[in-house]
Amino acid sequence: MAPLATPKFPFRDINLKVTNDAYTFTSPSSPDAPALVIDRPTGDIRLGDANPQAAKRATRVSSIAGILGIIQLRLDKYVVVISKTVPVGRLKGHMVYKVVAAEILPMRERQIHDPDEDTFIGLLDTFLQRSPMYFSYAIDLTNSIQRQSQADTASPLWMRTDDRFFFNKHLQSDLMEFRNRGSRSQPGKQPAIDPFILPCIFGMLEIKPTKFKNSPITMVIISRRSRYRGGTRYFTRGVDEEGHVANYNETEQIIILNDSSTGLGGYAGSTDMQSGKLGGGQEMQIMSYVQTRGSVPTYWAEINSLRYTPKLQVRSPEAALAASQKHFDEQIRIYGDNYLINLVNSKGRECKVKESYEQMFRSLASAPKEGRESDRLTAEKFTTLQPGARNQEFDRLHYVYFDYHSETKGMRMDRAYALTEKLHEELQKQGYFRGVDSPSNVDGKIDARSLQTSVMRTNCMDCLDRTNVVQSIFARYTLNRIFEDLGLMPRGAQFRDEDPAFEVLFRNIWADNADVVSSAYSGTGAMKTDVTRTGKRTKLGAFQDGRIGVTRYFLNNFRDGPRQDSYDLFLGAYDPSATNIGTGRAFVDRRPILIQSIPYILAFSIFIVLVGLFTKRDPDARVLPMRFFILFWSAVAAWCFHFILTHGMLYVNWPRLNPRPFAVDGYSEHFSKARKDAVIGGLVARHERGLSTARYLNAEEGKKRIE
Numbered sequence: 075m076a077p078l079a080t081p082k083f084p085f086r087d088i089n090l091k092v093t094n095d096a097y098t099f100t101s102p103s104s105p106d107a108p109a110l111v112i113d114r115p116t117g118d119i120r121l122g123d124a125n126p127q128a129a130k131r132a133t134r135v136s137s138i139a140g141i142l143g144i145i146q147l148r149l150d151k152y153v154v155v156i157s158k159t160v161p162v163g164r165l166k167g168h169m170v171y172k173v174v175a176a177e178i179l180p181m182r183e184r185q186i187h188d189p190d191e192d193t194f195i196g197l198l199d200t201f202l203q204r205s206p207m208y209f210s211y212a213i214d215l216t217n218s219i220q221r222q223s224q225a226d227t228a229s230p231l232w233m234r235t236d237d238r239f240f241f242n243k244h245l246q247s248d249l250m251e252f253r254n255r256g257s258r259s260q261p262g263k264q265p266a267i268d269p270f271i272l273p274c275i276f277g278m279l280e281i282k283p284t285k286f287k288n289s290p291i292t293m294v295i296i297s298r299r300s301r302y303r304g305g306t307r308y309f310t311r312g313v314d315e316e317g318h319v320a321n322y323n324e325t326e327q328i329i330i331l332n333d334s335s336t337g338l339g340g341y342a343g344s345t346d347m348q349s350g351k352l353g354g355g356q357e358m359q360i361m362s363y364v365q366t367r368g369s370v371p372t373y374w375a376e377i378n379s380l381r382y383t384p385k386l387q388v389r390s391p392e393a394a395l396a397a398s399q400k401h402f403d404e405q406i407r408i409y410g411d412n413y414l415i416n417l418v419n420s421k422g423r424e425c426k427v428k429e430s431y432e433q434m435f436r437s438l439a440s441a442p443k444e445g446r447e448s449d450r451l452t453a454e455k456f457t458t459l460q461p462g463a464r465n466q467e468f469d470r471l472h473y474v475y476f477d478y479h480s481e482t483k484g485m486r487m488d489r490a491y492a493l494t495e496k497l498h499e500e501l502q503k504q505g506y507f508r509g510v511d512s513p514s515n516v517d518g519k520i521d522a523r524s525l526q527t528s529v530m531r532t533n534c535m536d537c538l539d540r541t542n543v544v545q546s547i548f549a550r551y552t553l554n555r556i557f558e559d560l561g562l563m564p565r566g567a568q569f570r571d572e573d574p575a576f577e578v579l580f581r582n583i584w585a586d587n588a589d590v591v592s593s594a595y596s597g598t599g600a601m602k603t604d605v606t607r608t609g610k611r612t613k614l615g616a617f618q619d620g621r622i623g624v625t626r627y628f629l630n631n632f633r634d635g636p637r638q639d640s641y642d643l644f645l646g647a648y649d650p651s652a653t654n655i656g657t658g659r660a661f662v663d664r665r666p667i668l669i670q671s672i673p674y675i676l677a678f679s680i681f682i683v684l685v686g687l688f689t690k691r692d693p694d695a696r697v698l699p700m701r702f703f704i705l706f707w708s709a710v711a712a713w714c715f716h717f718i719l720t721h722g723m724l725y726v727n728w729p730r731l732n733p734r735p736f737a738v739d740g741y742s743e744h745f746s747k748a749r750k751d752a753v754i755g756g757l758v759a760r761h762e763r764g765l766s767t768a769r770y771l772n773a774e775e776g777k778k779r780i781e
Contacts, residue, residue: 081104081269082231082268084140084272085103085107085269086103088100088139089136089137090134091132091134093133094114095113098112099141107269108121108266109122112144112181114182115181115182116181117146119252121266138155139156139158139171139173140155140209140272141155141249142242142272143246144245144249145198145244145643145644147191148188148191148194150180150181152180152181152195154177154198154245155176156175156272157175159171159174160172160174162208162279162281163283164281164292165210165292165294165333166330166358168213170213170279171209172208173202173208175203176202178195178198178199178202189659189661197636198640200640201640201643207242208274208275209272209273214235215239216236216238216239216298217235219507219509220509220526222234223522230268230271233268238300240275240301241276241299242274242644243301244645244646246271246273253268275299277296277299277594278296278297278587278591279294280587282579286562286569286573286576287563287573287576292329292330293327293583294327294330295327295328295584296326297325297587297591298324298325299323300322300368303320304641305638305641306595306637306638307630307634309635309734311374311375311376312369312372313369313371313373315396317371317398319368319369319370320368320537321595323368323591325364325366325587327549328361329361330358330361331359332358357512359509359510359560360507360508360511361506361509361560363507363549363553364409364526364529365531365545365548365549366529367533367537368531368537370418370431371401371402372427372430372434373388373393374389375734375736377723377737378723379740380722380725382627386423386426387736388430391430403467405529410527411528411529413500413528413529413530414435414471414473415532416428416473416475417478417532417533417534417540417541418533419477419479420480421480424535432459435471439459439461439462439468440463440465440466440468442459442461442462443460443462445458455476455477455480455481456475460472474493478534478540485611487543487609488610490543490547491547493544493548494547494548494551501552502555504526504529504530505524506526506555506556508523508524509522510523532545532548536595539592542584542587542591543606546584553569554568557572570609581608581609582607584606585606588603589603596626597625597626598622598626598629599622600622601618601619601623602615603615603618631726632727634729635726635728638732639730639731639732642731648731672717675710676718679708679714683707683711686704686707722744723737723740723743
């Protein structure tokens with residue numbers, strides 16, 4: 075009897091059997107498929123038959139949604155399994171799920187707890203709880219619909235993925251390594267492990283079955299966050315040496331006609347149903363429009379020091395030329411022509427970032443030609459830089475500057491629509507993807523009828539608030555065109571006028587996208603969502619933005635260090651097993667006790683002052699001693715506050731795993747200044763070892779990793 079073909083899609087139902095010597099994963103719906111066995115405590119991977127005796131010895135048997143991967147921490151390996159999901163909706167008839175809960179399973183049962191290992195597990199667990207990750211058993215969510223139409227559907231699902239958006243790839247690396255090379259006991263390729271490898275994306279995914287003028291449609295928006303240069307707002311800026319930029323997201327807006335929305339819930343009953351696809355008997359029309367966002371691809375940083383506005387550091391664009399070339403080489407190869415929509419301010423501190431971007435473009439393009447268009451509000455409404463020739467690859471870049479804040483001040487958000495007027499021809503030429511998935515396509519491949527030929531790459535400083543408003547404007551323009559081409563509304567009409575209910579859905583889905591992308595990077599929802607949700611700037615929205623600004627200040631200075639560490643850990647930017655165990659604990663605060671205590675002294679002083687001011691006193695009590703008492707503690711509080719503000723870099727919660735070079739240098743500088751302080755300098759100077767090991771035990775090692 076010929077062996078059964080290995081399923082191309084991940085198993086929908088996996089049973090986990092836990093014994094003292096192994097974790098065993100099997101699929102009840104595919105009883106002939108071999109079991110995946112991960113030996114304990116070694117973590118060795120093998121394929122074998124499901125052992126009935128092992129089931130009897132199992133200390134636990136449970137059903138899981140999938141295997142997120144395997145991670146090596148400092149002392150042990152851990153299997154991360156998806157224990158709970160929620161269905162998001164159907165895309166092309168296939169169910170899409172969101173990861174709600176994951177479980178971290180150790181290879182060893184540790185009797186003695188190591189503080190660092192516990193911290194690593196805590197970082198990983200917190201990351202898993204807060205991260206919006208999505209997967210499908212039958213659709214490659216990492217690729218746009220256009221790229222899916224060009225993919226090899228004969229390959230297993232994980233092999234078709236876009237490497238940038240396969241967010242759990244680091245965790246899957248052990249399974250992928252076993253698949254490609256096998257092990258000592260099972261050498262060679264191991265295709266039978268393919269159904270256990272489940273790719274996930276990180277970002278935002280909403281599926282909204284709705285109607286436009288009584289015509290049933292499905293609207294989908296997917297934002298895919300890159301796994302490269304992942305991190306938090308002030309600790310991850312600009313471009314790295316490999317050409318990866320911070321906060322890079324690909325956002326795809328999809329409109330589907332004749333989508334299936336009923337039927338199979340998620341678990342496959344047989345191998346014939348493994349794809350989970352629903353047949354509707356009609357041609358499914360799919361239209362999609364892709365945009366990208368990402369940090370300005372030069373070397374720049376914003377350095378926290380407890381000031382509300384961090385210090386901006388911009389290096390020479392020439393230093394980042396090679397990295398920028400790598401970045402745009404990839405962007406042009408994937409998307410074609412790139413329209414670089416730059417929204418940073420033309421004045422003030424942001425101007426340096428704008429100028430570095432423009433200098434970078436001039437270095438890349440052949441004989442660039444500059445065009446300017448101004449209006450009565452600002453002398454620089456638009457600046458366009460176009461290549462003067464088509465001699466080289468980078469002449470497919472087109473730089474467009476729009477002074478967003480100057481143009482929209484006074485709550486005139488309608489002025490932002492000038493971008494689509496200016497870029498009308500480019501948007502027309504760019505087009506959108508249109509494909510057809512007919513019932514006869516048994517392999518699920520989409521027949522492409524038209525392709526999107528270029529992309530809008532939008533950025534502001536954070537690539538969050540302004541960026542999302544402008545991306546929603548481009549998405550609106552293209553959606554109007556799609557509805558016109560489908561004959562759902564007359565030429566020249568606007569869908570906001572044709573169907574107000576759909577307009578509300580469109581606004582809210584893009585505002586939701588803004589909040590999710592912003593939360594991943596800055597820790598809060600997005601600003602300016604009142605513009606996206608209502609179409610105009612409101613006083614309540616401005617107040618809300620102020621509240622978000624204060625919250626971001628607190629999070630970015632005092633909470634983002636561990637959050638950055640969790641990104642580095644999950645994405646493999648930091649390898650705990652490479653750290654020498656004997657070097658000491660990685661998460662210990664090694665600042666001198668005196669420096670650590672000053673915020674507590676400040677809080678105590680304020681408390682004492684408040685007690686002195688508001689406590690009832692005996693009418694016969696003397697006033698002068700109390701005044702001296704309050705004055706003394708007020709002076710202590712004022713000095714503490716001044717010290718903390720002056721030496722702010724000593725109190726920022728920095729990342730511990732991959733120290734930023736500017737943080738190491740800045741910390742040392744502020745520590746040296748603290749040693750010269752007129753009040754406590756002499757006491758700090760006694761802790762000389764604090765200077766060398768201050769906060770970062772492995773600072774030099776971190777620098778080498780970064781380099």
